[in-house]
Amino acid sequence: MITELTLTRPDDWHLHLRDGDGLKAVLPDTAKQFARAIVMPNLRPPVTTAASALAYYQRIKQALPAGLTFEPLMTLYLTDNTSAQEIVAARASGVVHAVKLYPAGATTNSDSGVTSLHKCAGALAEMEKQGMPLLIHGEVTDGEVDVFDREKVFIERHLQPLLKDFPGLKVVFEHITTQDAATFVAAGPANLAATITAHHLLMNRNAMFTGGIRPHHYCLPVLKRETHRLALVQAAISGSGKFFLGTDSAPHPKSAKEASCGCAGMYTAHAAIELYAEAFEEAGALDRLQGFASEFGADFYGLPRNREQITLRKAAWQVPETIPFADDVLVPLRAGQTIAWKLV
Numbered sequence: 001m002i003t004e005l006t007l008t009r010p011d012d013w014h015l016h017l018r019d020g021d022g023l024k025a026v027l028p029d030t031a032k033q034f035a036r037a038i039v040m041p042n043l044r045p046p047v048t049t050a051a052s053a054l055a056y057y058q059r060i061k062q063a064l065p066a067g068l069t070f071e072p073l074m075t076l077y078l079t080d081n082t083s084a085q086e087i088v089a090a091r092a093s094g095v096v097h098a099v100k101l102y103p104a105g106a107t108t109n110s111d112s113g114v115t116s117l118h119k120c121a122g123a124l125a126e127m128e129k130q131g132m133p134l135l136i137h138g139e140v141t142d143g144e145v146d147v148f149d150r151e152k153v154f155i156e157r158h159l160q161p162l163l164k165d166f167p168g169l170k171v172v173f174e175h176i177t178t179q180d181a182a183t184f185v186a187a188g189p190a191n192l193a194a195t196i197t198a199h200h201l202l203m204n205r206n207a208m209f210t211g212g213i214r215p216h217h218y219c220l221p222v223l224k225r226e227t228h229r230l231a232l233v234q235a236a237i238s239g240s241g242k243f244f245l246g247t248d249s250a251p252h253p254k255s256a257k258e259a260s261c262g263c264a265g266m267y268t269a270h271a272a273i274e275l276y277a278e279a280f281e282e283a284g285a286l287d288r289l290q291g292f293a294s295e296f297g298a299d300f301y302g303l304p305r306n307r308e309q310i311t312l313r314k315a316a317w318q319v320p321e322t323i324p325f326a327d328d329v330l331v332p333l334r335a336g337q338t339i340a341w342k343l344v
């Protein structure tokens with residue numbers, strides 16, 4: 001039995017850090033384990049320009065406690081009005097590494113998202129030219145489509161046409177949750193990859209209804225049935241460079257989650273690499289964690305792999321019930337329960 005695991009220091013290719021006091025509260029959780037993270041731009045107002053991405057980058061750097069090293073990789077929020085010049089400016093900033101597509105209304109803070117990809121053709125063509133990846137929240141927003149089918153329908157309606165129109169564009173299908181997405185990415189061209197969260201590897205949709213409604217297990221895309229979870233595990237442990245780690249850790253105040261209309265997002269940054277280790281161990285594939293967590297993402301983005309290492313030990317520990325979060329608290333995944341692995 002493996003009781004200690006040393007890995008090249010991993011990166012998180014999909015993370016929500018928020019801003020202000022919330023940023024200060026959650027940033028150390030990520031920085032203690034990950035060397036870099038792709039930081040999502042869905043602030044209020046969203047990060048739509050190179051200038052605002054650079055300012056946000058500086059706020060993150062300022063919020064970093066002494067003694068921790070961490071490099072935020074910034075993203076731009078794509079809107080119907082994003083120009084090709086803004087993409088050029090983003091590339092020139094040196095801190096922006098990708099552009100994020102939120103279909104308007106698909107998820108938290110996405111009201112300024114894209115209403116039609118045709119409106120973004122100029123920006124997308126420039127990204128294709130620059131080798132700037134497009135990161136996609138891949139769900140249709142059509143209210144007539146069942147919430148559990150929105151990812152699958154997005155592939156047919158939007159992703160396939162997009163890849164055809166921009167065959168050289170690097171695309172990351174973010175936080176995939178279905179067998180359909182895993183199969184589509186595996187069979188797709190080399191410029192198509194996907195991130196997978198720890199929570200979608202560890203839980204199926206039953207987790208939202210265990211003994212009652214569980215708001216802290218609600219995120220978007222919503223958890224799916226067990227067959228899909230199993231397909232995601234197979235993709236993650238496959239050794240394919242198309243699948244890599246992206247936590248989608250998405251902190252929300254407890255009061256906003258435990259509400260009559262609770263918002264979407266799970267907080268996993270407090271134990272991210274440990275949760276992934278648990279999922280990989282359960283699948284008998286701990287030896288595949290290094291590629292997934294520490295190599296494939298950097299390779300896809302064209303960034304150097306990290307040189308430092310981290311060590312995990314098999315030593316169960318109890319997750320706190322809550323974690324301070326600005327003027328409230330947040331409820332982390334596994335609150336009050338144990339996790340088998342611990343970052344040394």
Ligand SMILES: NC(=O)N[C@@H](CC(=O)O)C(=O)O
Nearest residue numbers: 016107108219220250264265
């Ligand atoms: N994943 C979520 O459920 N929520 C994210 C947004 C997102 O990544 O879709 C958030 O910002 O809270």
Ligand SMILES: [Zn+2]
Nearest residue numbers: 107137220221
């Ligand atoms: Zn999303």
Ligand SMILES: [Zn+2]
Nearest residue numbers: 016040248250
């Ligand atoms: Zn997200």
